[in-house]
Amino acid sequence: MTDSQPEAIPQPDSLFVKGIKSIALLKESPVGMFGGFIVLMFVILAIFAPILAPFDPNSPILPFAYPGDRAPDGRMFLLGTDHIGRDILSRIIWGGQRVLFYATAATLSAYVVGIIMGLSAGYFRGWIDEVLSFFANVILSFPIMVLYVMIIAKVGASGANIVFAVVFASSPGIMRIVRGVTLDIATRDYIAAAQTRGEGPWYIMLVEILPNARGPLIVDFCLRMGYTTITIGALGFLGLGLPPPDPDWGGMITETRAFVTGGFPHMAILPAFAVSLLVLGFNLLADGLREVSMRD
Numbered sequence: 415m416t417d418s419q420p421e422a423i424p425q426p427d428s429l430f431v432k433g434i435k436s437i438a439l440l441k442e443s444p445v446g447m448f449g450g451f452i453v454l455m456f457v458i459l460a461i462f463a464p465i466l467a468p469f470d471p472n473s474p475i476l477p478f479a480y481p482g483d484r485a486p487d488g489r490m491f492l493l494g495t496d497h498i499g500r501d502i503l504s505r506i507i508w509g510g511q512r513v514l515f516y517a518t519a520a521t522l523s524a525y526v527v528g529i530i531m532g533l534s535a536g537y538f539r540g541w542i543d544e545v546l547s548f549f550a551n552v553i554l555s556f557p558i559m560v561l562y563v564m565i566i567a568k569v570g571a572s573g574a575n576i577v578f579a580v581v582f583a584s585s586p587g588i589m590r591i592v593r594g595v596t597l598d599i600a601t602r603d604y605i606a607a608a609q610t611r612g613e614g615p616w617y618i619m620l621v622e623i624l625p626n627a628r629g630p631l632i633v634d635f636c637l638r639m640g641y642t643t644i645t646i647g648a649l650g651f652l653g654l655g656l657p658p659p660d661p662d663w664g665g666m667i668t669e670t671r672a673f674v675t676g677g678f679p680h681m682a683i684l685p686a687f688a689v690s691l692l693v694l695g696f697n698l699l700a701d702g703l704r705e706v707s708m709r710d
Contacts, residue, residue: 446702452695460511467504468492472659474499478678496670496681505661506688512656513663513692516573517642520580521635528585529631532592533619537600547593550586558583562645566654573656576649580642591634595627633704640696647689663689 441447459466468489469475476483477499479491493502531550535543553561565579599605600623608618649655650664658665663685670681 443702449698467507469501469504471504471508509661520577524581524584528588531589536593536596553586636700640693
């Protein structure tokens with residue numbers, strides 16, 4: 415009679431795998447599906463911008479053209495042109511690519527920093543928790559837009575500096591979410607079992623705790639993508655956004671706002687609508703993911 419092999423202990427899914435499972439369940443939420451469709455539409459436009467944009471976004475062609483007017487070569491301006499003669503549709507498409515790239519890079523970077531800080535504070539506690547929490551509270555005491563403006567005005571307007579500003583201002587808020595979830599999960603039996611097996615602190619934090627905190631983190635990520643989109647647009651409107659001449663939705667609004675009352679409202683309204691639509695998509699997607707996480 416042979417000895418039976420011990421039953422293997424199932425390994426928990428990673429945060430990425432659990433996130434994919436949550437997104438797959440999104441079909442149960444019509445609101446989330448609609449938000450996901452909006453975000454996916456902008457992602458497709460950003461990826462295929464060189465193919466889908468009908469004109470060069472920086473080339474002056476025909477100033478003050480209305481939607482439906484035609485270029486000298488016969489092609490139609492579907493959304494008109496701005497005061498310089500650049501095609502608005504092409505600039506919105508290329509501007510969406512820049513917004514999505516920098517919003518994603520900034521939010522992901524903020525999450526890396528915030529997760530490390532939150533896990534460390536919630537798991538180790540003691541003086542580490544006190545120091546990190548004090549730092550987070552100091553940063554969060556500033557109005558966030560004022561903080562963005564102060565940082566960009568100091569270090570200069572560029573895509574990399576916008577990422578730095580978002581990481582500096584947003585990671586403390588992420589840290590507080592992760593810290594709170596970690597304080598709760600760290601008391602569970604399976605964490606004690608992992609400690610008994612001799613697993614290291616970072617293994618426990620990244621493999622045992624972090625995947626089980628996916629619900630609030632995925633929802634907050636979608637919301638922060640919307641917040642960062644608004645931030646990039648607001649900074650562009652204030653002249654502190656992505657450097658010209660490449661299109662930036664906020665910059666498009668501030669460049670053409672003087673013509674809103676002069677018979678050309680589409681110049682500023684259309685990029686403002688693009689910002690609002692993308693933020694709406696992220697918010698609806700977050701609502702859908704919240705519904706799914708509550709059922710899971």
